[in-house]
Amino acid sequence: MRVNEQEVEKRKEVILTSPLSLEGDSNVDYKAPNILQRVFSLLNNVRPGSELTRFQLPPLFNIPKSHLQCYGESVYSVNKDMLSKCAQGETAIDRMIAVIGWSISTVRPLMFGVAPYNPVLGETHCVSRGSLNVLLEQVSHHPPVSALHATDETNNVELLWCHHAVPKFLGATIETVVQGKRKLTVMQRQENYVMNSPKLLIRLLPKPGVEWVGNVKIECQETGLRAELCYKGSSFFGFGGGRSIRGKIIDSSSLNTLYEIDGQWDRSVKIRDTSDHDGKIKVIYNAKEAISSLPTSFVKDPEGVWESESAVVWAEVSKGIMKKEWEKARDAKRHLEDKQRELLRQRKSKGENWVPKHFHLSYTPENGWDCSPKHKTIAPAPIIFPI
Template sequence: MAELASQLQDFLAVLVSTRGDLASISAPPFLLAPFSVVEVAGAWLQRPSLIASVAREPAPERRALMILKWILASHKSQFYLGGSPSGGLKKPLNAFLGEIFLARFVEDDVNFHLVSEQVSHHPPITAVHMWDESTGISATGYVRVQMKFSSGVIVRQIGHVVVHVPQFDERYIIPFPSATVKGFLSGQLYPELFGTYKIISSSGYVSEITYSGKGFFGQGQRNSFNARVYHQADAMNPLYTASGQWIGKFSMREARTGDLIEEYDCLGSGNVANPVVTATEEQDAWESRRVWQEAISALKQNNFQKVLAEKHKVEMSQRALRAQEAQSGQVWKPLLFRPMQGEYKVFDSLTSEIQWELHADETKGVWEPDVEKIKNLKKPFRGDTTPLG
């Protein structure tokens, strides 16, 4: 533990001395999770029945509460990544340009598909699309991660996800909360979310979440939150409240009476659905687990020297591809997603009542899936071109 703390402090010294965005900085191998950034969105689908159940709820205010529950239940996997609340967090491998992750998440009769693509490397932007054929529910989003050091690593996520529930022609826009990575001096990193965020429904219901954590003098609980669900026409009179820890238990209650609706245990509420993916050797050359298979294997074996060698191999191949493109005058185009042009009607209609700045200039636009390309995707994805040259 003392050696690990020393290594973390050395890494901290590097972060402190680096100016600008830290997102592209490579973490030391012992901090890496055995998967890439493009897999992170899978955290939202580890309990696919939670989101699918929204399609069976007739009351719009209850649907808003169920979306809130689904998001909170996904936080632990989303922010602790390859680690755990007891063991600390890990940093996923930096995705290369054009990297793709394809998976399914199955639970009972729910079968969610996930497509994720790294649509930009500088700055790093990941676009995702997920859908369940049985309910028709879909979600599309994109995120740019920006990091800086200020008494801890501040992780700012720029982007959003829009969920569509076709049974009710209803949409929800969901923000990505910012986080602070703490624990460098203790040798165990952990995230704390901060700020207040709103999940907005086209039905007019809003879920407002305020995150908090353990204070400098030990007050409060790590990874905590308070939330309330209300109609935007009557924000002072919430219908439901929720509070607790997104790494453990949280409760949902009727706001007026305080009656308990449900206590949800993020750790004990059944098994999570692992991603179902094509066997690595059968994947396309651009699929994440095929490209990173040697690095992932080395990470699982704690063979950090090999991890560095495999990462270097991918990075050098990517530099060579960029140089070839510059020499030939080619412009890289994402395969399965494209930036929207003109007005952002869905975003504008859902956020018209609040001050939510889009920051499209920081994410190279608002990204949407090319659904036809996704449905008709065939190998080889990019002909003779491969990420390893």
């Protein structure tokens, strides 16, 4: 009986690490030495054009948190509450501008040469920030699909994301397309803002680096407003133009450009009213205010933490990485992967299909993967992000 109690205690250990902030976690050294050389040796037998969704990284290349946690952090880990402002705007254009600023805040700097864990099937992550309650679940493993549902009944906003990340090795770069849609609903006004995610580009040559690139469209059918944003990285040789963003807000009915957007998502982003002849410029996003020096979440209710929680599932691996005890981290990760394979074998032997606990999952060739929550609202979480 005592052994079982020890196993339960060990299983419920929660390891929470600092969120990815404006500093890109540069103050914490998780990386092994000679990281670029190790990356090339790791990819030596991978052909250009190959998908990397089934590619398993050793702990040397991991940061101590899963992709599920990173998705969640982009929503709840913020110093300045920008989400509630999306519902507070008096006019439709005010609300669209607020949604754009919030959308930019979900983009975070990443470190070259390391990546989060690939979440295991059924893994969850649940955190509250004030009245905002966020729940994520890994609803598919092959292919990897992550679902997010967040509700803030006080501020009348709801989020629903369904992400299917597809990384491809292209020789000098690794490009990850984040398929699936993000929807922000302003419940009081019954407005739905549907958007996609930028692509993640990892440059190996000639200058290593990680960048967010590509086009993002934010559309609200109820108001007829549409925003088109373009994230741009640096040049091939790593000079100039890095982390820039440009865009515009369009009236879909007339196709007139109402506002122009320009700036850098890791500094500040400004907007200009095209009808204003004085050319007045307004700051709609300040990265330093929003995502600099972010605090770490803490456990308020240890008994309420689920065994499927990311910070529990990966606790032993994370401890090994943080202490740079690579052998222990590798053993813990191998044990976790073996356990998942055994669970898969058991389901196959019984003819059972795994079903997500918190989301309905569907797929169509036209629209790809889609998720819908099984519950209308998310309850307060046992893990809290301090505000």
